[in-house]
Amino acid sequence: MQTSKTYKIPFLVLALILIICFIINISLGSVSIPLKSIFNSLFGTADNESWQYIIQNYRLPKAFTAILVGSGLGISGLLMQTLFRNPLAGPFVLGITSGASLGVALIIMGASIFGGFFATILISKWSIVIAASLGSFLVLLTVLIVSAKVRDTMAILIIGLMFGSITAAIVSVLSYFSSAEQLQQYIFWGFGSLGNLSWYELFIFFLIYCIGIILSVVSIKGLNTLLLGENYAKSLGLNIKQSRLIIIIATSLLAGTITAFAGPIAFIGLAIPHMTRQIFSTSNHKILLPAVFLFGAIVMLICDSIAQLPTSDYTLPINAITSLIGAPVVIWLLVRKRKMMF
Amino acid sequence: MSNTNKHIVLKTKDLSIGYKTKKAETVIADNINIELHKGEFIGLVGANGIGKSTLLRTLTNVQNSLSGSIYINNKLLSEFQPEDLAKAMSLVLTEQIASKNLSVFELVALGRQPYTNWIGNLSENDITIINRSLQQTNIEALKHKRCFELSDGQLQKVMIARALAQDTDLIILDEPTTHLDMYHKAYILKLLQKLAKETNKTILFSSHEIDLAIQLCDKMIVMTANNVVSDTPCNLISKGTFNTLFPKDLIAFDENTGSFRVKK
Incomplete structure (x- = not known):
């Protein structure tokens, strides 16, 4: 698909704005650091060691997380809107957040009800990440199995929404039985957070993010064909089931990891x-x-x-x-x- | 007419169409034997619910046949890979396109999808073919318009241009004249007739415009409750096929004018 206009200038402007926003973002925080020192700390030649520590281990990872989260969620939303031909679709229509919330709810609030196994798990950041990933992965798996059987793409949308309702119900039951402290912890997770990611966590995040992006880029031609509707796309030789699968996997990887690391944004x-x-x-x-x-x-x-x-x-x-x-x-x-x- | 040496683009042999569930088989029409040649302009007519759409869906591989075989360019339809079929047959459907935010050029360019690379870049050749399709359908002036700005008639021309850009021997259109006024019905069918002649493509369309089809088509396929007949409009009139098309209580076919009249 060729477009008559060229988009070089808007892209350059956007890239420039991105760089400016990035610099503004790392220059803001509870400790005020002069702009010159920020540049110095970026290149590791800062005069003040604690400033350099704040920049390198707190503000930089947070800014990178923001970039990954914003771009990843945007792209997965775009994929879902085109696939479901629905302007109201977002990255979470497949029930991915619901799955993640359920996982996290079980970890945080499950202990009081089920005791035993859940009580032995320490509630650390990794256990929440793993619970969120497992939760969204299980929901995704179910959606994939269903989508392999269902011919109608809209049915997948409804099934995703149903998963959302089911998990929301389970979460309410769980919260009814849990202590105020646990409830607060769960609600805090629901606020989302971009900070607190170490470089190592960010690296894992980035790897999965990259796979999602690559799958999205591979889907570009199919997505354009889908703009005509599924029947036309089929008549143009597009393998609907395969493209649909790739698009769903890409979205799940992006939205799933983002929810796992940064909460439901x-x-x-x-x-x-x-x-x-x-x-x-x-x-x-x-x-x-x-x-x-x-x-x-x-x-x-x-x-x-x-x-x-x-x-x-x-x-x-x-x-x-x-x-x-x-x-x-x-x-x-x-x-x-x-x-x-x- | 000696059609024997002409290239056969679409052929069906003892085709039976209908729906199959686990329990039963509903046959909608059977014993369908049609042969469409290169450059022919063919109209498919029949009463509502007689199975025109089912036949088109079966011919375009959207739905499986119950029995019999369909050949496209002498190759069994079931043996086609999706991308090869997309190079042999293009469609214009009754359904609306999903995104009307596309420009006319972009939409017609999507017709080149079976030929473009993995990301869909257009080559010089692709662009030449797209521009030719826009010319042939007289919509060059609309090139940069968005689809939501177009009238139904214009949009139909754009969809035809897209099918042309797909560069296939066979173009199948499902009721291309619905929603159009009388002038545009005639305009679209006349355009299709011209395209069949100029580009030597085989164009098959289903329609309720029987009188227009009689005047313009090289050949017509008439579906009635009992059988499926395909012949030239003249032969069909003299055989009296059109009289069997509808129940006889309301309208009757007038052989002199080639159109239906309401009984007084």
């Missing part, structure tokens, strides 16, 4: 593809995919900078910020252009 996956479509005014995925990548990363960095509450010691829950900042932007875009397109 709302809104980004749904809104970023819409914002990008409005700005670039195209549906060509060869343009949209890199644009969503840049745009998602930018928005996430901005949200995180705001969550820092510059010059204060408090950090707001990132999950609230993404919706607070993002939702009005989408409303404004839609009112201005008066058309929801995908």
